[in-house]
Amino acid sequence: MNKIKLRKHLQEFFIEDLGETDLTSELIFPIDEVSKGAFLVKKDGIIAGLEIIEEAYRLFDPSIKVTFYKKDGDCVKKGELIATVEGPVRYLLSGERVILNLVQRMSGIATLTNEAVKALNSDHTRICDTRKTLPGLRMFEKYAVCCGGGYNHRFGLYDGVMIKDNHITFAGSIKAAVEKVRSQVGHMVKIEVETESMDQVIEAIEANADIIMFDNRSPEEVTNLVKLVPDGIITEISGGLTLETIGLYRDTKVDYISLGMLTHSVAALDISFNLEGGIK
Numbered sequence: 356m357n358k359i360k361l362r363k364h365l366q367e368f369f370i371e372d373l374g375e376t377d378l379t380s381e382l383i384f385p386i387d388e389v390s391k392g393a394f395l396v397k398k399d400g401i402i403a404g405l406e407i408i409e410e411a412y413r414l415f416d417p418s419i420k421v422t423f424y425k426k427d428g429d430c431v432k433k434g435e436l437i438a439t440v441e442g443p444v445r446y447l448l449s450g451e452r453v454i455l456n457l458v459q460r461m462s463g464i465a466t467l468t469n470e471a472v473k474a475l476n477s478d479h480t481r482i483c484d485t486r487k488t489l490p491g492l493r494m495f496e497k498y499a500v501c502c503g504g505g506y507n508h509r510f511g512l513y514d515g516v517m518i519k520d521n522h523i524t525f526a527g528s529i530k531a532a533v534e535k536v537r538s539q540v541g542h543m544v545k546i547e548v549e550t551e552s553m554d555q556v557i558e559a560i561e562a563n564a565d566i567i568m569f570d571n572r573s574p575e576e577v578t579n580l581v582k583l584v585p586d587g588i589i590t591e592i593s594g595g596l597t598l599e600t601i602g603l604y605r606d607t608k609v610d611y612i613s614l615g616m617l618t619h620s621v622a623a624l625d626i627s628f629n630l631e632g633g634i635k
Contacts, residue, residue: 356406356498364494365411368453377449384444390630391441392451394458396431397625400466403427403502404458404495408438411454415446428465428502437626444630451628460492461499462624468503468617474598477605480612483508485593487615496618508613516546518564523548529555533562547591556580560588569609570594577607 394408402425412419419442425431440447471482483506488496497507509515518532526532529548536546547566548559559567560583569580571594584590591611592604604612 356494358410360494361406361410362414364491365407365414365453367491368457369411369414369450372453373449377445380445380448384448386443386445388444389442390444390447391439392447392628392630393436394438394440394455395627395629396435396437396462397433397627399430399432400462400624401469401503402429402431402437402458402462402624403465403499404461405438407457407461407495408440408454411450412440412442412446415450416442418442419446428504431462447630455626455628457492457495459623459626460621461495461502462626463621464496464499464618465503466624467621468500468505470598471601471614471617472504474601475605475612476602480604480607480609481506482617483591483611483613484617485613485615485619486511487619489618500617503617505617506611508611514544516540516544517549518547519549520551523555529558529564530562533559533564537563545589549593553580553583556583560584564588566591568593568613574603574607577604577609581608 396402405423405425405427409421412421419440422439425437431437468482475482484497484500485508493510497510500507509517516536518529518536522532523529526535533546533548540546545565547568548564549568549570550556550559551570556567556569566589567584568591569577572580572592577592581590589611590609591613592609593613596612596614601612
């Protein structure tokens with residue numbers, strides 16, 4: 356993750372949570388009281404976002420010592436230790452909730468992504484994410500997808516063109532939409548077209564789109580549509596796929612499967628933080 360953006364986000368998150376101060380910790384613990392804390396996983400999964408622990412505590416006190424026992428992308432088992440921290444109790448507790456919220460969500464995304472990759476079990480087709488991320492958390496969530504073995508689609512509306520049904524309707528056709536974009540966009544920007552029929556796929560091919568998405572197509576339909584697409588055009592499918600059905604697309608030869616569920620409906624991986632001597 357970009358360290359400058361990471362620190363900026365963390366500062367904003369802590370300002371939201373702390374306000375003026377952590378009343379509870381400040382009133383109970385003197386600033387010179389130190390302790391050690393441990394981050395433990397409470398469920399099997401894939402870990403992601405460990406850098407957050409170090410960067411977050413550095414904002415409170417650069418002298419806080421962080422020791423990692425796992426790295427991002429590692430498989431973790433229930434009860435395993437992923438990191439320890441040592442420093443002023445007040446700061447360890449003040450930073451705990453924001454850190455856990457982020458690392459738990461990111462690890463949940465990495466875990467679900469890994470499950471999707473395994474369910475697909477393909478040497479050719481890649482799993483990727485979408486823009487269905489929580490506002491303010493896109494950087495974290497897309498990084499977590501990569502930790503789980505997936506890939507990133509475009510990061511926003513600014514780094515890739517994606518022509519969808521509404522664009523096509525008001526442009527008049529796929530050909531007109533692609534031509535209008537192609538005449539203005541730089542050579543580094545790819546143009547993707549979302550298609551809903553064989554006729555639209557053929558039109559997108561003739562318009563020389565860089566990427567063609569097959570929306571809500573069956574495995575049999577995708578297999579046949581992929582055969583129409585020249586080698587120089589990337590293919591993608593999206594819409595309605597689940598962990599139970601994704602394996603049906605294993606032999607379609609499509610290049611990418613984009614899954615909104617990786618980020619928009621994921622369960623956090625349960626992780627706890629215990630001070631030395633504490634029990635959870």
